[in-house]
Amino acid sequence: MKYAYYPGCVAKSTAPELYNSTALIAQKLGIELVELTAASCCGAGVTNEGNSFLNTVLNARTFAMAENMGLNILTICSTCQGVMRQVQWQLDNDPKLFGKTNEALAEINMKYQGRVKIKHLLWALIEDYGLDKLVQQVVKPLKGLKIAPFYGCYILRPVEALQYESHEKPTSFERLITALGGEPVEYDGKTKCCGFPILFVQRSTAFEMASTYLNNARQAKADLMVTPCPLCHISLDLYQKKAQSQAGFDINLPVIHLSQMVGYALGLEPEKLGFSKHMISTAKVLREL
Amino acid sequence: MTAQEAVFRILRYNPERDASRRYETYRVKIDNRMTVLDALEDIKHEQDASLSFRRSCRSGICGSCAMKVNSLAKLACKTRVVTEVENHGEVLVEPMDNMPLIRDLVVDMNEFWREIDRGTPWLEWDNTLEGSSKENLLTNEQQQVSGRLADCIMCGCCFSDCVSRIFDKNFAGPASLAKVHRLVADPRDKVGANRVPALVGLGLWACTHCYFCWSQCPRDVRPVAAISVLRALSFKQGDESHGARHVNAFMNSIERTGMLNEATLYLRTMGWTTIRDFDLILKMAVKGKAPLPFPRPVPKIDEIRSIFRLAHEVKEK
Numbered sequence: 001m002k003y004a005y006y007p008g009c010v011a012k013s014t015a016p017e018l019y020n021s022t023a024l025i026a027q028k029l030g031i032e033l034v035e036l037t038a039a040s041c042c043g044a045g046v047t048n049e050g051n052s053f054l055n056t057v058l059n060a061r062t063f064a065m066a067e068n069m070g071l072n073i074l075t076i077c078s079t080c081q082g083v084m085r086q087v088q089w090q091l092d093n094d095p096k097l098f099g100k101t102n103e104a105l106a107e108i109n110m111k112y113q114g115r116v117k118i119k120h121l122l123w124a125l126i127e128d129y130g131l132d133k134l135v136q137q138v139v140k141p142l143k144g145l146k147i148a149p150f151y152g153c154y155i156l157r158p159v160e161a162l163q164y165e166s167h168e169k170p171t172s173f174e175r176l177i178t179a180l181g182g183e184p185v186e187y188d189g190k191t192k193c194c195g196f197p198i199l200f201v202q203r204s205t206a207f208e209m210a211s212t213y214l215n216n217a218r219q220a221k222a223d224l225m226v227t228p229c230p231l232c233h234i235s236l237d238l239y240q241k242k243a244q245s246q247a248g249f250d251i252n253l254p255v256i257h258l259s260q261m262v263g264y265a266l267g268l269e270p271e272k273l274g275f276s277k278h279m280i281s282t283a284k285v286l287r288e289l
Numbered sequence: 290m291t292a293q294e295a296v297f298r299i300l301r302y303n304p305e306r307d308a309s310r311r312y313e314t315y316r317v318k319i320d321n322r323m324t325v326l327d328a329l330e331d332i333k334h335e336q337d338a339s340l341s342f343r344r345s346c347r348s349g350i351c352g353s354c355a356m357k358v359n360s361l362a363k364l365a366c367k368t369r370v371v372t373e374v375e376n377h378g379e380v381l382v383e384p385m386d387n388m389p390l391i392r393d394l395v396v397d398m399n400e401f402w403r404e405i406d407r408g409t410p411w412l413e414w415d416n417t418l419e420g421s422s423k424e425n426l427l428t429n430e431q432q433q434v435s436g437r438l439a440d441c442i443m444c445g446c447c448f449s450d451c452v453s454r455i456f457d458k459n460f461a462g463p464a465s466l467a468k469v470h471r472l473v474a475d476p477r478d479k480v481g482a483n484r485v486p487a488l489v490g491l492g493l494w495a496c497t498h499c500y501f502c503w504s505q506c507p508r509d510v511r512p513v514a515a516i517s518v519l520r521a522l523s524f525k526q527g528d529e530s531h532g533a534r535h536v537n538a539f540m541n542s543i544e545r546t547g548m549l550n551e552a553t554l555y556l557r558t559m560g561w562t563t564i565r566d567f568d569l570i571l572k573m574a575v576k577g578k579a580p581l582p583f584p585r586p587v588p589k590i591d592e593i594r595s596i597f598r599l600a601h602e603v604k605e606k
Contacts, residue, residue, distance in 0.1 A: 157500030
């Protein structure tokens with residue numbers, strides 16, 4: 001397995017634990033990651049609100065880079081995944097836009113052909129690596145651990161663009177948790193918004209979203225929340241204490257990245273996986289394991 | 290066609306009789322073609338005449354039978370029972386969210402209509418247009434821009450499932466903003482793009498892109514995409530609210546370094562209020578995860594800057 005690796009901006013700045021843990025699990029599982037170091041930011045659903053054509057061409061350039069390498073793209077951020085798949089879906093279904101985009105790319109001697117596949121790590125582990133094979137690699141099963149999967153939005157909707165699973169009753173995350181020996185927790189909010197997209201615009205509303213869904217997971221007896229999106233992680237972990245003080249109730253729920261959860265089950269050192277990098281301590285969960 | 294039985298768990302509430310909401314369970318004989326509305330009619334006629342719900346056309350046009358089926362807003366007449374049973378094992382039926390409950394599955398939609406009204410949802414006829422004394426036809430191309438948006442049947446599904454609306458009662462909601470875009474895109478409307486400056490007050494930047502309005506719309510109106518277009522117009526018109534500043538900071542960061550620089554993004558969007566998070570920034574620094582204030586541009590940054598130049602030229606045209 002070999003991918004054109006697109007870690008995204010957050011893994012390269014405020015979530016180094018996501019970047020490092022992904023590198024470690026890839027090595028352990030024999031997945032080769034060739035990083036797209038010259039790729040640009042995907043725009044995170046924001047750039048298209050300044051200039052949508054710019055957003056399309058920037059992402060098409062990233063696709064073209066992967067196509068030149070003859071590889072499919074691997075993402076570790078739901079937002080990157082959602083934005084890139086949406087751009088690709090628009091290009092695939094709008095010949096006029098496809099032509100116009102390639103005209104722009106021709107100026108930098110590039111061409112998007114429409115061949116590349118874009119996969120989030122969650123999907124790649126299920127589709128390409130295979131959960132049966134992954135189960136055999138588990139040395140420290142997440143036994144007795146109640147895990148709340150937080151899908152969020154961009155890895156599920158719009159379903160037409162992502163073309164992976166139903167947003168109404170997604171199962172991929174739960175299947176992964178079960179394969180690693182953990183117990184997925186059902187709660188209201190796992191497919192809702194973490195609040196991050198409006199954190200800088202309407203802070204108190206964003207805090208309300210985060211605290212509500214974190215608390216729902218807490219009430220459902222979750223020991224831990226896991227997210228496939230570092231932007232959700234900012235809202236749910238980095239800002240959890242602030243959201244909690246606005247809400248006026250105690251949450252204190254550790255939130256880790258998907259790659260860290262996989263890494264732990266594969267027997268990698270929690271310290272190397274960056275378990276101490278979170279604002280909400282993971283020490284109690286690790287002790288119980 | 291195989292006959293089988295489905296379990297319906299329905300929210301019941303009669304303000305004259307019930308102190309609080311409760312759920313009642315019904316068993317209904319179903320076949321492959323049966324819709325949730327068919328089943329509700331069966332229950333009402335054969336098991337419990339007191340069950341209240343709205344319905345009219347039975348063919349996905351009137352929007353009356355919007356309700357939550359297995360936790361998401363749908364038209365009961367367009368939702369097949371077997372699909373629900375396959376996905377969820379049972380059919381949980383509840384009234385829509387974000388609107389007050391009147392009785393059983395019937396909600397008071399005044400709140401929804403008030404929000405639609407806030408967007409002044411009528412065409413301001415441009416009588417200076419040629420031939421405007423008679424009918425004024427749109428070209429196919431003009432029709433395509435507003436066509437999807439004009440398909441809205443005002444059922445309220447998007448409003449019910451809107452995550453922002455749950456927490457922010459100033460946000461006018463997806464249907465209201467989609468309607469505004471429908472008029473902005475209509476060349477017969479003399480207000481047109483001048484409708485945009487008022488939208489910040491309607492919560493233009495409060496949408497989180499959760500995409501529930503896209504996924505739950507029975508007419509595929511895609512309100513979230515309309516909101517993005519309105520934001521782009523507002524940005525172009527010199528909007529200086531936090532939302533527009535965020536867009537600007539994002540674009541600047543990518544143009545300079547190719548990547549998103551969280552440090553400058555934060556400062557440029559939030560301004561002096563950044564000080565509120567000084568404690569957090571310190572903690573991040575201790576944990577080695579504070580963003581660098583001056584990151585190096587990615588390799589081949591010239592390509593990215595060329596794309597910016599080209600895209601701005603295309604936009605100007």
